[in-house]
Amino acid sequence: MEVKVLPRAPVRLLPKRRRARVVASASVALSIALLLLPVCLRLDGKPHADWQQFLGRFHPLAVHIPIGLLVLLPLLELLGRNRPSLREAAEFVLALAFAGCLGSVTLGYLLAYGSGEAGPGVTRHMWGGISLSLCVLLCVLARPAWRVGYVLWAYPALLVCAMLVLIWTADQGGSLTHGSNYLTQYMPPTLKHVLSLGRPNPQPVAGSFYERHINPIFDSNCVACHGQSKVSGNLRLDSYEALMAGGKDGPVIVSGQPEKSILFERITLPPDHKQFMPAEGKPPLKPEEIAWIKAWILQGASPTAANLAGVHVRDDSPEMSLQPVGDYSALMNEIRQMQKGQGAKLVPVSSKPSDGLILNTVDVAASFGDAQLAGFSKFAPYIVEAELGRTALSDASFSTLGTFTHLRALHLEGTAVTGNGIQKLASLSQLTYLNLSNTRMTKAAAAQLDSMKALRHVYLYDTPAQPAPAVDAAQPIARNPQ
């Protein structure tokens, strides 16, 4: 008997026209539901059920599924011109991406609603997500027509739209989690200039205690969640006005009364307390930062006062940004050979090559003279620290050392230098530490160091410039500051 295998007809549960109608009405219903979601369940800035947050926190994870699929889609469509099987796959990917969008929007909404997040950043991200879902839905609807050759412009246009919305929404989301300057923080200044990214935040009175010490604390610890893009608890700490305006529980600063100020209360709770700030395992404020905030509130929380009574801030000039040293991998073989032998060595500061090298001469100090130092000239730009204590170096070496452009610390203690020619070190812009103790440094030479502004730690102990003081072994003086 011969069995005739018929080409299988596609199984349809519903007649074709009716099916299209169902799809259309379902899409419209879904769109309306999505659009109404923020209206029905308004984001009121109050935290809700814990389970919502639990599920919601999977949003940052789940959101990458539709993103990945959507980015893949144009690729499949384009390459599908030559390989039709890819176009087949595209349909499936699109459907999956749409499902992913719906899931992500739901989780995202649970996160925002559950944790009480509100603010323009969150709202923008939310509308971005909803618009993206609608765009993808339209893509789903438009694609079958495009496949069979009708309305050829609609689907590609919608796809481009979806991509643009995707980029914008993702950027909004990234700003929420990482802060709005995450991408631009380490951008080269020239590029920043070209893109003309400025700081829109209003600046309080320049030079005030608030501006110098209080605002920077909030800036580095708080504004990721209490700033322009994410406003947890409806509180912003990125400007003086916003700080004093307070949040959903009212003012957070009661001037003159730190113990009644919610902000102060939150930062001084035990770190494992639910309401402790900074939240979510971020490092607590440092003790002196807390002390400054307390003193500042106590003395009126003023935006203008330049100093506070009883508060001494160690006014360190801001740490100079350390210049990384160049790439010395070509010299690495030589450096390793040196490390194996007995003699002067170059040792990396850390596992990061750009931290530079330390010149270590302690093993051969007695025989390490000017000529030996000159031998290290080819390593000069990579040496950040020169340990030349108790070596046989003389003043003649200052000109060699002047070429160590990245030198940060220079040890010359116990050598015979007198400081003649020390002005040659003035060209070393990175040099902050200079140890000349127990040398023959003269007063005149020491005076030349004053012009080197970068130098912050100069040691002249036991030299003609600073003879060793007799230590007063009598009873110590008790100072009683209060």
Added chain:
Amino acid sequence: MKQHPLCTDTERESGVMGLPIPAGLKREWAALETRRQFLGRSGKVLGWAAAASLLGARGLIGDAHAAGLAPEPSPADLKLPQFAPKAKRAIYLFMSGGPPQMDLLDYKPNLAALYDKDIPDSVRGNQQLTGMTAGQARFPIAPSHWSFQRYGKTGTWVSDLLPYTGRMVDDLTIIKSTNTEAINHEPAIMLMNTGNMNAGKPCLGAWLSYGLGSMNDNLPTFMVLQTKTNPKENNQPVSSRLWSSGFLSSEYAGVGLRSGGDPVLYLSDPDGVDREVRRKMLDAVEQINRQTLAEMGDPETNARIAQYEMAFRMQTSVPELADLSKEPQSTWDLYGPDAKEPGTFAYNCLLARRMAERGVRFTQIYKRGWDVHGDVTGVLPLLAQETDRGCFALVTDLKRRGLLDDTLVIWAGEFGRTVYSQGGLTKDNYGRDHHPRCFTTWMAGGGVRTGITYGETDDYSYNVVRDPVTVRDLNATILHCLGIDHNKLTYKFQGLDQKLTGPVPASVVPGLLA
């Protein structure tokens, strides 16, 4: 326990044969031992025979390399320090015995009013007591016998026992909330030094020399200085367990300098042997050792070869290190007359400064006698007088010579002492028992935020009420100052990635860092 070959500790490990047990038992043990060894070896032989036939000659050679002759994991592979460190070296002033925090730095003015009152049970909680006070019917509060004054710009309260410490409070990071889990000396001191109460783990100094290596090829990376004991004090034993390298190669163990006579025993050449002869002898010994290494593949042989060479170089470097004749008068003005006498705490502090100058990575000074169970008013002034000026001189000397910027100084005991009196309490005298829940330590120098007091204890100096710092956290913080992430300085042993801070989570204390 792996001792440094140059270590001069006299304590010996007792084998089974040395135990006071019947001779019959020993014979039985010896028989078992040999039978075990025989069976163990024959098992291996069979295994090797099988492996040889399976793999052929080449495979076997490859295996032999993997099994025995492979080098130890090299410290260079650790890529340390992981980040640019603030401190290059450290000096650890170890106050063995447990200094009483409330008589020195943890000022509790309210206790005076509570003299002879019992400490409330709510404060004491379920704290385990030592056998020395567990039987006491009462726990009467003993306020400190000494008054306190404020010092420095920070206005820190310091006991009248420590006038010199008072002068440098602005350079110190005082931690009042250090706490430990151990209540007796041996486990507590092991925990402080090795991160584990049981012996056998490498100590902080061994980890540092393993991880960071030497800065000076002529001196050991890790040196230990013991202070001469004062018979009037209650001296707890201190042994080379505390500077052992545990499972690390013994070249990373601490080298102890003796407190009197030759700093290192047998270091000077005997009469009639000059340096030339010694060199020849060492070359011959090295050849023999290389043969042993080729035969047995024990990495400890490598350590031994390296140590013979180190000892040869130390023959010149140690006398130079210990020669104080060139120290200027200002040194003696600062350290005081004690520093001229070898073995005193002040002398050791001076040596520690000289070692810091010469690139010794880690120096540990042990001062015993802080175990003041009784006669606090009689003994504590002695201890304070012996150590106070040395600590001050060391920190001040490092500071004026520009070394404090990259040297971390740590002052700590293994635990604190109780606020209540052990034994009788009178107006003039009292005793204090061990107390693990809080004790005061301090640090100074590179990497730590100076001029602060960190953590707080309750009114009885019994419990920590703010910012507790466990021993693990303290060690993690010390490693951090030296550029090491404590979670990444590890060594595979017994199936674990062993580390100084152990398997229990520890964290660097950000509040202590500069």
